[in-house]
Amino acid sequence: MAFPVPGSEVFTQRGLASREAVLAALPDSLELHQHDPSFDELDALTAEVVRHRLWATTERMGQALNRMSGSLVVTDCNDIGVVITNEIGDVVQVGPYSLSLATSIDLAIRWILEHRGPSGIRDGDMFLCNDPWIGGAIHQNDVAVIAPIFHDGKLFAWTASMAHQIDLGGASPGSWTPRAEDVFMESLPTPPVRIVRNFEIQDDVEDVYLRRSRMPKVVALDLRAKIGANRVGRERVLELVERYGADTVKATMARQLDDAEAKLRAKLALAPDGTWTASSFQEQSHTGDRNLHEVRCTLTKTGTEMHFDFTGTSPEAGMINCTYAGLHGALVAGIIMNLGHDIPWATGGMWRAITVTSEPGTLNNADFPAAVGKASVAASFCTINVVEECLSKMTDGSEGLHDHTTAKGCGTWDLCVLAGLDGAGQPFATMLTDAMGAGCGAGVDRDGTDSGGILSIPMGRMPDVEMMEFSAPILYLWRREETDTGGAGRYRGGVTASLAIIPHNTEVPMGQVVSGSGKAVSQNTGLAGGYPGNTQLDIAVREGELARVFAEGRIPAAVEEMGGTTEILSCEEETVLGPRDVHVMLWQGGGGYGDPVSRDPGLVVHDVAELRVSPQAAHDIYGVVLVDGELDEAGTTARREQIKNERREKAVAAR
Amino acid sequence: MVYVLGIDVGGTFTDAVAADLDGNLYSAKAPSTPPDFGQGVLDSIDALSASMGVSTAELLGQTSYIAHGTTSTLNALVTGAVATTGFITTKGHRDAIFIMNIEGRYAGKGAEEIQAVKRTRKPKALVPKRQVKEAVERIDLNGSVVVTLDEEALRADVRDLLEQGVTSIAVSLLWSFRNPSHEHRVREIIEEMAPEVFVVLSSDISPRIREYPRSVTTLLNAQVGPMLRDYLAPLQAELENRGLEGPLLIMQGSGGTIAAAEAPKVAITTIGSVLTGGVAGARKLGSQLGHENIISTDIGGTTFLVGMVVDGEPVMESSTVLDQYRISTPMAKVATIGSGGGAIASLDANNNLHVGPRSAGAKPGPACFGMGGEEPTVTDANLVLGILNPDYFLGGAKTLDVEKARAAIATHIGDPLGLSVEDAAAAIFEIQNAQTADLVRTEVVGAGFDPRDFMIYAFGGSGPIHCAAYGRDLRSQGILVPLGPTSSTFSAYGLANADVLVTAERSDPMALPADPARLTKHLQELEAEVREQLEAQGLTYKEIRTSREADVRYTAQIWEVPTPIPDGELTEESVRGIVDAFEDRYSTLYGSGTGFADAGVQAITYRVYGVGVLPYKPDLPQAAEAQSHSPEVKTHRRAMLDARAGWQQVAVYAYTALAAGHVLEGPAIIEAPSTTVVVPGGATATVDRLGNVVITYREEKNHGVPGSGL
């Protein structure tokens, strides 16, 4: 159980310290290069050139990290983060990868300044950190490498690269422990340590880091990838300094932060003042739990400011918690997605228009040593969900921002980690990352993208089936889009996909971790009358008869065609995938927007032809009648009238 | 045979170049004639023969071959005028082409579009789902058959496709590159049932791991193959009818050509047909001038194309993105952005200045064209800055309206920012230069090269205006503006110089160092395959060259690095050499110390390029020698060629009055009939022996980044 740990307080960040507070804590030996507000030589042209180059630099850092990494979750999902910050860690540019991960780095840099400043922050240092209480990591699998950039002996800026690591120890393979009662059963959180000094990897520190992993070689390769990506960032920033001068580059950074703030405020000015609420749920906090846990958010918008109040959120429980860093990153990720399409991704500026209330000890603001190994896709993901929903409700009532409105897309991650021995007796561990292919929420004038991705990772990907089969001893019976998984609406949520895999070329049972919520309650909520998308579902078929089915020349397309017995898997469990078992997973589609009865019947007919909507759902929910695949106009008019009559008959007056 | 012809079809003009054995070059243009571009090709040849003073029959009768860059394939895809196509894949995997590995939502999009994450969309589906059939069959990663092909079910599916009216069928089954037997059987069955249907197998067109891009490549090829066939067959017949004796060759995206009769089978390789002419021209010109490493930059009205030549060969990439779909066919790496002379300058809500990516295009065009364009463009800025001569644009073919340009810049940029028109124009000019430098840098550095090792070649109407700026920014060795007799038809000249290029590849993932015999066997079989392909073209070559490479990575990495493999029988030592070459290349790409040999090294895909060297390559002729060292100044005018130098009195030269050996110092402007060359202060322009203008800087040093080692 999670008892308080005296002495752990120093590692807990809850909120972003002000510049004054940061400066007050710094030793005299560390000189900062700061923006001089009286500097007025910045012209529009230089600012634009430098701004453009900062963006290009983060993209290039992400590319370098991706190309060098050895993990599918990095290379084929882009579950990474890259950022450039100013000298005190205010994020000036976020790369288009995992947003919540990248945007929590400011907390970690503030911590490094305060706690590593006294022992010296020097040119050529890089800090490794995977401590979710400090930041730069949402859960321990996220490892950040953070590099100060010095110019002329002064700390000028920071660059950081982060990526999800496939395994960093703990009780279960993949470092995801469904039975974890506290963080001590999980991967060890490491506060910022100098993994690189004087531009050289410190082998002793690296050994301490790698020793915990079941996959140390892959983790070592990824460590070098992050160091390499930071080097790209450092070189490019210094090139800018050399070319345009340190004061000019710093003034551009300041302007980027001001811009982000000003543009966010300008948008907020367009929305009506008001209060909006949303809830997102996690079923089962750990193996054996049967409760429902809630993250609740109330957004109050006044003038050009937003206050997010998470009061009412459930107490921390099991292993589905996140720390304040998870809340912090998720909140600003939601803002970027919903409002940030034409605002610089300088979250340091956005924060100036945002305040937060959250109680320590709750699901998305957990105390040490609560278990947080699932944080990024548990309480932190729920936080993104409620922030997105509140913002969409706000913009749905705003004429100037109406097109910023979307229903929720997939609101959870369907996890399957497999570990065992392949046919050659070699150990492997892999995470199925196919669930990146989730459905997107509908907009006010467009359907959600089918199998379009989890948008908090804007450049998320999924691997080819052949790459998965090459990486692990498994064979896919199918990976396909699923009819009726997009929420019904005037604009339809994007449909999602499912897969079925069997062990292949191995007779050794595999250890398996299955995790994911949204199985009983929808997290992919609809909006303005639109329906939610499907619920998630993980199924094990035990002792299937695939050998016989294959020999008969068939490939099953449904669980009923596999033989064996069917088992509905819980939200958090560790199990074994036997050599004759089948694992089937269905993740989430997007929510719909508006009443489905008002959807253009022609679009429904097209959806049926493209297998996105079944004829049954077309009839029952959309009120669209098809005859031989063609629209029956009279039938449709009658059916829609009937649906409205049924509503009138069945509805009860408000309490 | 006396002549070699290059014909390049553009959106507006079809360019033709003829070269004879005496080193004479002729060029001509005719309007392009969409949708039947073939007529424009024939017209351009008529125009060419007229300019040479011979009849078309005489010209064609003495032509050893025609190299043709065609937009046919690209147009078919862009306009959707493709064959009705069925797609057959493995049961359970129909949706791979719809799921697009998610990346289809943003692939090929620019930073600003990706940032608008909730507005990103997938493109229109390539085919409706009813035209996709799932074959009951399964092969695994080792090539073993897990489920045998259900032929009866397949026949029913093919019958249904035929009833739907498909005229071509693409087949892409899982792991077919390891064992193509099921794909072969599917083709046999289709051919039995409908011999007229155009069939494409993934194991033929792209035998490479990763089913999504492989399936897209196969499907697109099946969609455009019949269209290309229907375009080329009548064109070739008509050319022969008019007297053509030699073959018609089609340019591919790889920078090499292929015989017209063979092209439809690999139609997808011709999508980059017209993009690569410039790279081919740069390569040829470079070989004549001794430039091995060239960055080829082509800035036209709406687009900016960047390609590279390294060690005398175009830089290739193993896949490309078209309309957000990933296509796995090796092509010359040519990056395109919408940042040409017509790129529009605008302010956002916070008064930040942006240039592009929106373009005024050909219509309405820049404000100064006076064709109704109201928004300021890069061309308008260049006019205001005195760089462009309003009375000598395109050699005087068009008069530019300075007042309209000034008004557009004042209204949209200058007034809101409180800047004078001149300062606002300077800002647009500098941003365009910086963006261009950034794109070039991203491309060059991203491919693992250092721009300081390159010459920059700049062509297209706007390239020579901006090249001195981005060339200095990139610290290149020098900047060359091709201005010989083919200056306005440089791409067509490139076509006339292309060789025949074919590729063959296959995947067989294995750990390195591996059994040299197993590797050698793959490579020799691939070499035999490319030789066969070269034979099939029906051409006589001066020489056939092959080169080998493997896609290599550290174990568990997903992205590979193409690594050269030596010729001949491999030994244990030469296989170790492949690992070393990979590690070298890797540390060049990502920095020393980023590799991690302990993870192990794997080779995934093997590839052989075959080049059939054609017997005759037209060189550019020598330009006239200068009689005096100093060229004659046409006039002087005030202009701003560099924001740091500001407005200056600038010497203006007429290119037509320059001769080989002339040297002129910046600040200067050279007005050529097809373009304008900017020579800023501090730079020197020299006219080389072929009539090109070469710009170098007097005091540029290479400054590395201090303390960047790791």
Next chain:
Amino acid sequence: MSTQARSISSNARQDDAGALWCTHCQGALEGTADDYLEHLPAYVGAATEGGPRIYADASAWIDSKVVFRQSYCPHCWTAFHSEVVPA
């Protein structure tokens, strides 16, 4: 109806005096901009009415009951809100 009508959501509008009405049929709605949804007639049914791919049996995972809830404009019966939530 005032000409100063402003949007509350895509389903409801409000004038300066605070009066609310349905965007689709112009019928008057009760309550305020913040709570009008709570004043609408509503229906509560089985979770599966929220879509054919909503899993029917929440008790596979949790003890709470899960329902489909939908609320409507009391005049034109357009759905203003649809959700699958704990009862």
